[in-house]
Amino acid sequence: MIDTHTLRGVLPSQTIAAMIDDGAIGADPAITAAQIQPASLDLRLGTHAWRVRASFLAGKGHRVEDRLDEFTMHRIDLTEQGAVLEKGCVYLVPLMEHLALPPGVQAVANAKSSTGRLDLLTRLITDGGVEFDRIAPGYNGPLYAEICPRSFSVLVRPGMRLNQIRFRQGDAVLGDDALRALHAQTPLVSGTAMISQGLGFSVDLRPSEGDLVGWRAKPHTPVIDLDRIGAYDPAEFWERVTSRNGRIILDPGAFYILVSREAVTIPPDHAAEMAPYLAMVGEFRVHYAGFFDPGFGCDVAGGAGSRGVLEVRCHEAPFVLEHGQVVGRLVYERMTTPPDQLYGAGIASNYQGQGLKLSKHFRAV
Incomplete structure (x- = not known):
């Protein structure tokens, strides 16, 4: 026990x-x-x-x-x-x-x-x-x-x-001072670390290649069988969201898949959870599905930094979202001890090293 x-x-x-x-x-x-x-x-x-x-x-x-x-x-x-x-x-x-x-x-x-x-x-x-x-x-x-x-x-x-x-x-959450110390020891994010009640991250609307910045769910689609992996054409379910000026307008009620500008790392002796940023930043919410396991984006687990996929829903009013806008934060927690096996290291880890990526049910774009 x-x-x-x-x-x-x-x-x-x-x-x-x-x-x-x-x-x-x-x-x-x-x-x-x-x-x-x-x-x-x-x-x-x-x-x-x-x-x-x-x-x-x-x-x-x-x-x-x-x-x-x-x-x-x-x-x-x-x-x-x-x-x-x-x-x-x-x-x-x-x-x-x-x-x-x-x-x-x-x-x-x-x-x-x-x-x-x-x-x-x-x-x-x-x-x-x-x-x-x-x-x-x-x-x-x-x-x-x-x-x-x-x-x-x-x-x-x-x-x-x-x-x-x-x-x-007990309480395993890292305060801001402890998070800064951890970042100094093991860089947790590419670029400048925005630390305030967790590690802030922003949205990427200026891709290094092309103009695809995200996906928007279509309103009338076929059924998705959750057992079928890599089986569906994204075009049947998603509209491409593009931008040439680093800005998009979110439509009320619409659901978007976007990606963080920063690549993040979770050290082997820590875990993290995505949490929403302050509601005052705009008429949208980043849906915080999923935990970030030890080893996510970590060099020792084959990650070398992985960007966070953002599940975004706009609320009552259209909202302008701009490149680099802070949209969420990662709350880091200590592990009692590192796990026997890390995310991405010899286990089925679908999103190690990810960028802008739909769920595993869709064919790669």
Whole structure:
């Protein structure tokens, strides 16, 4: 069992494996080695889903199942040929995994990178939960994924992995002084580091070649089968976003894939999470899907710096976005110890060394 008294930080892959062996993390069927990432665990969809009329949280003292009668429209079987989750609808799916966390261990969940790049809002909820994606220390119970496809309808099956969970003990977040010291020791970003409540990053709207700066989701598209990798023509689903003057105008309600100007690095003994920048910067939000694992963009893991892909949605008013505008930040956390295996080093890491890149379901441009 892990030491919950002396260790502080994000738990690495080998500790997650030990928690599985100890029963702190369980599943039916059993968890596979492929689910264990350097600093997180992939979660799998179960055998059925409920179409619900609204997003909800269980609330303190309530189980999720006890609230289903209030919100369920119908139950959907995922086991035969899968099922289509339709754009604009909300679904609740029991996950195969469940938790019995030690008192000193808490958890946070997030959508996987490919999930976020499809604008597939996926959030974790728990019994007694009062926040999405947050699991209190000592939680003992089932896990559920709330799924709302916002740009594309998707075909899902049991066992698919749309979100992931990270475990931590104590406060592992680096303050600005500690982040500056880490950057001085191991450069975390190309160019000048913008450090204020995390490592700021900006948008790249002046590519070194050509004028392609991003992609905008088309409004009426075919269904995407999430098991099909590299199968879809981007032109069926996305419009090219181009710029010759380092400026684009975001349309209200539209979803964009853009890329950061900076190449970032996550050292082996740290992890990071993308967070939104201040809401006052404009009428848009960078969707913060995905964790950044130890080794992302790191030389020792074959990265040499990787740029962050930005999932951007504009709100009520059109907004001018300009090259170099700060749009988000990376919050760095200490690991309790470096993981046995780094992102991009001998494991299936789809986005190491990336630039502007759609999800793995689309053919390379």
